[in-house]
Amino acid sequence: MQSPVSTGPASAGALFRHLRHDLPAGVVVFLVALPLCLGIALASGVPLLAGIVSGVVGGLVVAALSGSQLSVSGPAAGLVVIVVNAIATLGSFEAFLAAVVLAGALQWLFGRLRAGDLGACFPSSVIKGMLAAIGLLLIIKQLPVAFGFASTPQLLQAVPDDSQALDAMAAVLDSVTEGAVLVAGGALLILFAWELPAVRRLPVLGRLPGALLAVLWGVGCQALLRSVAPAEALVAHQLVSLPEVTGWDSLLSQLASPDWSALSNPQIYTVALTLAVVASLETLLSLEATDRLDPLKRVAPPNRELQAQGIGNIVAGLLGGLPITAVIVRSSANIQAGARTRLSAMLHGVLLLASVLLLVELLRWIPLAALAAVLLHTGWKLAKPAVVMAAWRQGAAGFVPFAVTVAGILATDLLMGIGLGLATSLLFLIHASTRGALSMTSRGQAHLLQLSKDVSFFNKARLREHLERVQPGHSLIIDGARCSFIDRDIREALDDFVAHARQRHIGVELRSMPPVAPEGPSRPRRGWRGEAAVQSA
DSSP: OOOOOOSSOOOHHHHTTTHHHHHHHHHHHHHHHHHHHHHHHHHHTSOHHHHHHHHHHIIIIIHHHOSOSSOOEEEOGGGHHHHHHHHHHHSSHHHHHHHHHHHHHHHHHHHHTTGGGGGGGSOHHHHHHHHHHHHHHHHHHHHHHHTTOSSHHHHHHTSOTTOOHHHHHHHHHHHOOHHHHHHHHHHHHHHHHTTSHHHHTSSSGGGSOHHHHHHHHHHHHHHHHHHHOGGGSOOGGGBOOOOOOOSHHHHHHTOOOOOGGGGGSTHHHHHHHHHHHHHHHHHHHHHHHHHHHOTTOOOOOHHHHHHHHHHHHHHHHHHTOOOEEEOHHHHHHHHHTTOOSTHHHHHHHHHHHHHHHTOHHHHTTSBHHHHHHHHHHHHHHHHOHHHHHHHHTTOHHHHHHHHHHHHHHHHSOHHHHHHHHHHHHHHHHHHHHHTTSEEEEEETTEEEEEEOSOBOGGGHHHHHHHHHTOOTTOEEEEEOTTOOOBOHHHHHHHHHHHHHHTTTTOEEEEESOOOBOOSSTTSOOOOOTTTTOEEOO
């Protein structure tokens, strides 16, 4: 069995020890990240290079400082709405960059204050629901690309406004590009075939990641179509597109700089705090999910991750990039490609930088349908039926938060869906903590109230129901032998009942009552007043 790789600082020799795994994985992550960086920048309404800058910083800066071996950082689709609204609020992209720098400083401070430990408080059902929802979103968003459309809006444009269902389907089918279907279909076959044990045992091919071969298949199909049937070849919007950069001077001239005069605008601090909190939450959840997907089951230090993300966002803001988070889509692609250490993420950053300097013409041969196939396969692995069935077998307490998280993310956004899933998990936790804490046994006019475990204010309504059964002339024994904690609200309710029991001619006996909750941090715990007291009717 292969021993886990340390998450701490490593020597150069240790970093390159798994080069045969990390190099192809870095290439795959680069090929997945490139269109995502460009697409997120386009959706955010900022220069396309801003997305590439964030990807480079996420690979070279964050990966180098992070304690995670497999997490990949870069611009996140979950921040697009915040970015668009923030730029509109602050008035310019340059002012927004100043907010990104401030957000990075706050994230670094969060890490120093050990706020990253909050990420471990999220239940596994919510994290698995987040992964499944992201997988479904990948499938939904990448299916149009696999059929030759640039995006879902372009697919909808092929449907006449007044068309019926069958007519709409026919219109979409008429607009499908056969070359894109060939590329995506062949790439998916390769990806699924490379999971078969027989294929993975092949001497040479079995060691290559299926995602890399899927992309090479797409390039080969495009080259063949151009030479044999040019009319059927994919067109510009169906291929990877990069802005023109002729060298370092050209690259630097196209980068925006922060507008520090925006610091006089009070709204910039609200934007910075919002970015810092949202980006930190997404990072912690993605880090938790990445640790669960890690085949070596390594656990990354979350506070160190927040500090690394903070420094990365400071650098990204200074260089004109979008805000950065750890991104589960790229991280899961990294894991599926066979990465072992952070070197794969760093290599993907190097390749992103090289792509805008040296490889523009070569990258334009890559069909987006091949990249869509890689993402479709990743989405399938995150949301396949086996994942749903595993959640179902955990019972209602595991499946309902899982399903609520998935539905919430699909219906709203990532953070809202996670919040709904977390709230659902808390409801089940409250239900579990209150069930069986109190039990009443009655024989005629004699009653035994047993406190079976920790009793909190959540049990107050049930306690009142039990006490109402004790009528004048009855006797009640309250037994706390199996209880270790009583909340102050419960204590007050029992005190009130005991205090009025004599007036109601009710006999009360207290047995083995535990100490009550302390009323303040400086007050010592004390026993139950009237311990073992008996009040006769």
